[in-house]
Amino acid sequence: MARTSIRTKLAAVAATGMLALGTGVLAAGPAQASDHEVLGCPSGFACIYTEGWYSTTVSQKWDGAGTYNLSNQENGHWVLNNQTQNWKFKLCTGYGGTGSCEDMPLDKWQWRNLTPINSVIVSP
Secondary structure (H helix, E strand, C coil), rough: CCCCCCCHHHHHHHHHHHHHHHHHCCCCCCCCCCCCCCCECCEEEEEECCCCCCCCCEEEECCCCEEEECCCCCCCEEEEECCCCCEEEEEEHHHHCCCCCCCCCCCCCCEEEECCCCCEECCC
């Protein structure tokens, strides 16, 4: 009886996974935001919650395209892009949407230190 080493088995599993990814079998579909309110963040909005790990209170929310400056948003906050139709939501280090900007993924909670963040961009 032939013995297969654990290394050979792991290599086979890894190769199968890479093949599946390469053929699109495991590829994710297009991002779709939820169609319902999530802890005070309505469908179609991008929201920042009040400071703190256990916060469930929205402190700011946006549903219209534009660039918005932040004030008094420091330390750790939950951020949620609950927009629809693949709209974008970015956190930027400079005022007026300048500086380094980070995209917030649709329908995913993100824990972010907002101390260096001075503006957000909402766009289609």
